[in-house]
Amino acid sequence: MTSKVEEQNEIKKPKRRGEMITICSAKGGVGRTVMTVNLAVALCKKNMKIAILDGDYMFGDVGLAMDLQSAFTIKNVIEDIDDLDEVTLASYFSKHESGVRVLAAPDRPEYSELVTKDNIQQILDLMLEAFDYVIVDTNVGLHDQTLPLVEKADQILMLTNLEMATLKNTKLMLETLETLDLREKVNTIINRSTMESVISASDVPDILGDYEPHYIPNDFQVASQSLNIGIPFVVNQGKTELAKSIFKMAEQLTSRREIKVYGTEQPSFLSKIFQRSKRS
Numbered sequence: 382m383t384s385k386v387e388e389q390n391e392i393k394k395p396k397r398r399g400e401m402i403t404i405c406s407a408k409g410g411v412g413r414t415v416m417t418v419n420l421a422v423a424l425c426k427k428n429m430k431i432a433i434l435d436g437d438y439m440f441g442d443v444g445l446a447m448d449l450q451s452a453f454t455i456k457n458v459i460e461d462i463d464d465l466d467e468v469t470l471a472s473y474f475s476k477h478e479s480g481v482r483v484l485a486a487p488d489r490p491e492y493s494e495l496v497t498k499d500n501i502q503q504i505l506d507l508m509l510e511a512f513d514y515v516i517v518d519t520n521v522g523l524h525d526q527t528l529p530l531v532e533k534a535d536q537i538l539m540l541t542n543l544e545m546a547t548l549k550n551t552k553l554m555l556e557t558l559e560t561l562d563l564r565e566k567v568n569t570i571i572n573r574s575t576m577e578s579v580i581s582a583s584d585v586p587d588i589l590g591d592y593e594p595h596y597i598p599n600d601f602q603v604a605s606q607s608l609n610i611g612i613p614f615v616v617n618q619g620k621t622e623l624a625k626s627i628f629k630m631a632e633q634l635t636s637r638r639e640i641k642v643y644g645t646e647q648p649s650f651l652s653k654i655f656q657r658s659k660r661s
């Protein structure tokens with residue numbers, strides 16, 4: 382039987398909120414969906430509870446990239462929004478064999494309009510209570526429906542490649558995020574960083590002003606086959622440099638979070654000393 386004190390502690394203990402990672406890019410076709418599904422599965426392999434929100438509401442293809450036939454989509458969740466709680470929301474996820482849960486995008490582009498700033502906030506709050514990480518795929522650029530997804534994110538991963546047009550637009554999008562006071566949350570990912578280009582990957586930090594980007598190698602065969610057969614390459618191509626770079630990223634993201642959580646939950650060195658001297 383739990384004592385009164387234990388019960389009260391249970392009530393007072395704040396629920397630990399999961400971390401939201403939003404993946405975006407200033408150009409289409411840069412690799413957001415490939416990154417979303419592989420990062421999610423890589424994190425799930427570390428024994429954490431992981432969900433994906435397909436925030437590309439109009440043409441989302443996370444379901445395709447994971448070979449999921451989603452019985453329900455975010456449209457069903459929105460129809461049920463007044464009665465929504467953790468349990469009802471859970472019944473709308475599709476489950477990938479890795480353990481990752483996916484809240485799919487609507488099956489018709491016109492339904493994308495049903496998603497509003499308010500209902501997506503409510504859905505995300507519930508998801509963040511239930512999962513360690515919520516990974517969000519987005520539409521290209523910073524549209525009205527993408528903005529709430531970057532504002533609410535704990536980390537924004539901005540994908541670019543080595544093409545001049547992508548870099549130009551990425552720089553502009555980073556400037557916009559700076560204006561919105563969101564720049565601090567952004568980490569750049571240079572996708573296809575080993576591809577032949579007049580711009581080399583080592584030039585990108587100076588161009589974008591981000592000096593600690595993640596580098597993901599170019600491997601079109603593995604990436605495109607994985608998308609086409611609907612098996613994230615971290616599942617069955619774990620030994621490739623491409624998959625290894627995603628595992629490395631997952632490791633870096635989680636260790637950064639552990640430092641943050643440890644930092645907030647542990648009393649500081651000085652406060653420990655202070656308490657000890659009060660006791661003696």
Ligand SMILES: Nc1ncnc2c1ncn2[C@@H]1O[C@H](COP(=O)(O)OP(=O)(O)OP(=O)(O)O)[C@@H](O)[C@H]1O
Nearest residue numbers: 409410411412413414415573598599600601604605
């Ligand atoms: N690291 C990589 N190396 C080689 N090819 C890649 C890599 N990452 C992604 N691709 C390829 O880039 C193409 C686009 O990938 P993906 O669909 O993930 O991009 P996206 O940004 O989600 O596109 P969209 O704007 O259509 O949503 C795919 O053909 C994929 O195989």
Ligand SMILES: [Mg+2]
Nearest residue numbers: 413414437442
């Ligand atoms: Mg996509």
